[in-house]
Amino acid sequence: MTGDTLKAMIEVADAKVSFGAVKALDGVRLAIWPGECVGLVGHNGAGKSTIVSVINGGLTPNEGTVSGDGEVIARYGINTARSRGVRCVFQELSLCPNLTIIENTRILHRHLGGFGWRKRAKQVIERSLDAVFPGHGIESDSSVGELTIAERQMVEIAMAFSDAGIAPRLVILDEPTSSLDASLAEQMLAYVRRFVAAGGSVIFISHILHEILITADRIVVMKDGRIVAERPSADWTEHSLVEAMGSVVKGEAHRRTLRDLAAAPVVIEQGGRGIPFRAKRGEIVGLAGLAGHGQTRMLMRLHAAASSDWLPRRNSAVTFVAGDRRLNGVFELWSILKNFSIASLGDLAKRGVVKAEAEAERGAEWKRRIDIRTQDLANRVLSLSGGNQQKVLFARALATRAPVVLMDDPMRGVDVGTKQEVYEIIREQAAAGRTFVWYSTEMEEVCLCDRVYVFREGAIAAELAGDAVTEQNILAASFEGAAA
Numbered sequence: 001m002t003g004d005t006l007k008a009m010i011e012v013a014d015a016k017v018s019f020g021a022v023k024a025l026d027g028v029r030l031a032i033w034p035g036e037c038v039g040l041v042g043h044n045g046a047g048k049s050t051i052v053s054v055i056n057g058g059l060t061p062n063e064g065t066v067s068g069d070g071e072v073i074a075r076y077g078i079n080t081a082r083s084r085g086v087r088c089v090f091q092e093l094s095l096c097p098n099l100t101i102i103e104n105t106r107i108l109h110r111h112l113g114g115f116g117w118r119k120r121a122k123q124v125i126e127r128s129l130d131a132v133f134p135g136h137g138i139e140s141d142s143s144v145g146e147l148t149i150a151e152r153q154m155v156e157i158a159m160a161f162s163d164a165g166i167a168p169r170l171v172i173l174d175e176p177t178s179s180l181d182a183s184l185a186e187q188m189l190a191y192v193r194r195f196v197a198a199g200g201s202v203i204f205i206s207h208i209l210h211e212i213l214i215t216a217d218r219i220v221v222m223k224d225g226r227i228v229a230e231r232p233s234a235d236w237t238e239h240s241l242v243e244a245m246g247s248v249v250k251g252e253a254h255r256r257t258l259r260d261l262a263a264a265p266v267v268i269e270q271g272g273r274g275i276p277f278r279a280k281r282g283e284i285v286g287l288a289g290l291a292g293h294g295q296t297r298m299l300m301r302l303h304a305a306a307s308s309d310w311l312p313r314r315n316s317a318v319t320f321v322a323g324d325r326r327l328n329g330v331f332e333l334w335s336i337l338k339n340f341s342i343a344s345l346g347d348l349a350k351r352g353v354v355k356a357e358a359e360a361e362r363g364a365e366w367k368r369r370i371d372i373r374t375q376d377l378a379n380r381v382l383s384l385s386g387g388n389q390q391k392v393l394f395a396r397a398l399a400t401r402a403p404v405v406l407m408d409d410p411m412r413g414v415d416v417g418t419k420q421e422v423y424e425i426i427r428e429q430a431a432a433g434r435t436f437v438w439y440s441t442e443m444e445e446v447c448l449c450d451r452v453y454v455f456r457e458g459a460i461a462a463e464l465a466g467d468a469v470t471e472q473n474i475l476a477a478s479f480e481g482a483a484a
């Protein structure tokens with residue numbers, strides 16, 4: 001691939017980026033060649049999004065250079081990157097929610113303006129959506145705010161691969177499948193392979209290691225702002241990747257604990273179309289099925305039913321871990337500590353006044369417990385990397401005393417090491433009597449649950465328990481007409 005005549009599409013050399021005392025990049029060299037997919041992995045806060053911002057032209061490194069097609073580019077910025085065919089799908093979705101998909105396409109492709117631009121923008125985005133996600137069913141004149149998080153992610157991906165004059169040459173995908181179910185993720189990965197086979201380049205960032213292993217040609221591992229290992233994909237295994245990232249592989253993380261819950265009382269239930277929902281004390285109940293088939297709506301209904309009255313409560317009956325963290329989870333102007341403690345103020349206050357010491361103590365305990373990577377919990381929450389923000393939302397919910405925890409695909413962007421810790425905490429708390437209702441687009445996570453409801457077209461289509469909770473049964477029940 002690195003023959004004499006072939007030049008790196010983009011090369012970053014000796015890049016250093018600091019945010020205050022944090023060295024987000026500490027001398028990184030990374031070259032991307034035409035016709036290759038580079039997998040980029042690393043713990044939360046390792047510096048992946050920062051190197052992406054440098055390549056994308058959104059961030060100028062404090063030190064180091066960026067070259068394109070073999071030549072150092074003096075003033076590299078977003079416009080230079082775009083004109084060279086660099087596209088990026090960000091971890092935090094970036095479309096304008098009040099505009100339609102077509103209007104968003106027009107914003108991305110500036111030269112699409114002029115008479116008849118709507119028609120041309122419609123063709124551009126629909127062609128790309130059809131190519132990446134055949135049978136997607138998304139109307140291009142819908143406004144983005146009406147789409148589910150999975151649909152928004154699909155539109156962002158299709159937008160990055162769309163061609164309206166300047167063809168994409170390097171597409172950077174920062175956790176593109178975090179809200180996609182297995183079949184949509186497979187469609188996207190197949191498209192990436194076709195794009196790369198036709199000479200395109202892709203940087204693929206994901207915490208879902210098996211996707212990286214089957215898609216990337218080469219995998220680069222980052223740790224604390226540095227590249228610590230780089231090898232062809234064939235030379236890696238999930239195990240060796242986790243080790244290179246600096247996490248310990250725990251064999252028992254992916255097992256279900258068998259418990260007899262026959263005598264446990266039902267703590268939350270909900271009727272409706274299809275099979276009624278109920279969850280027992282101490283049970284971990286999974287919500288599965290294709291993305292957008294009613295799982296999040298069920299969580300909202302459960303939350304509303306258990307919390308909507310006018311009486312102030314010291315301890316609420318349910319707590320919620322949002323999946324769409326920017327929209328429903330994070331208070332962007334608040335510190336990390338305030339974001340964490342907001343759900344436990346009842347425990348932390350005396351006669352209506354929050355005890356600062358108790359708040360700081362509890363924050364520090366959870367920072368250690370799930371490894372929230374920051375120097376100071378007083379920092380603003382947006383100074384955290386995406387995965388670390390998600391950990392704060394987890395800590396916020398798990399630190400409360402609510403007997404039921406509702407989780408809406410909560411592991412988006414969380415690294416492998418932390419996921420193992422969180423699985424352990426969930427298991428411990430369930431054994432102590434807490435109930436978890438867990439929607440996940442990750443099959444591995446669904447298979448950790450005691451019982452699973454599979455959703456289809458807005459209703460529960462099947463219920464699987466114990467040993468019947470398998471990938472095969474869940475997939476069968478997810479598709480219409482299949483036996484549950």
Ligand SMILES: Nc1ncnc2c1ncn2[C@@H]1O[C@H](COP(=O)(O)OP(=O)(O)OP(=O)(O)O)[C@@H](O)[C@H]1O
Nearest residue numbers: 019024044045046047048049050383384385386387
């Ligand atoms: N705007 C900012 N202000 C302060 N610190 C920042 C800022 N952006 C990033 N950082 C810090 O830089 C480091 C690298 O963050 P980065 O977002 O690149 O990590 P990442 O590898 O992408 O993590 P994740 O897997 O969670 O997305 C982190 O310690 C983060 O807290």
